[in-house]
Amino acid sequence: MADRDAVPDIHQRVRVLEAREAITDLIHRYALNIRRGEPDQCAALFTEDASFAILDTAGPDATEVTERAHPQGRAAVMDYVIGSTRSGFRVVPMIRNILTTVEGTTATATSLMSSRTWPAGAEVFGEYRDSFREEDGQWLFSARTFTMYRKPQPK
Secondary structure, eight states: OOOOOGOOOOOHHHHHHHHHHHHHHHHHHHHHHHTTGGGGGGGGEEEEEEEEEEEEETTTTOOOOOEOOOOHHEEEHHHHHHHOSSSSEEEEEEEEEEEEEEETTTTEEEEEEEEEEEEEEEEEEEEEEEEEEEEEEEEEEEEEEEEOOOOOOOO
């Protein structure tokens, strides 16, 4: 028979499941706003002290990473997000493989993102590593790191 003390009570289990669902919705809401060309709608998804690092590397196993941008604070994050989506093409992100860990009022997640740019058709692929904080009953991004994987260059 399992040790009942080792299994969280049903209320805690439901809370974790609800948090995971809310975080998954948050991740997809961000992608939806970008896809629709409404990046200004993303502001409500971030904490006031949020950060957003954009990194570039040769692939998942590469050791050399270049930082492209790292805005700090909701206003700076939104300036970056809005500015990067106003270049005449639209990014159509497709998010998958979301894995979330919830610890009280904070959480972390990883997910893969591939996208096409419209109308150019260029492909972008990479991984998000996100941190979240629950504020006033709502889960928000407290930090996002997107690592873009470059296509291998022919030798």
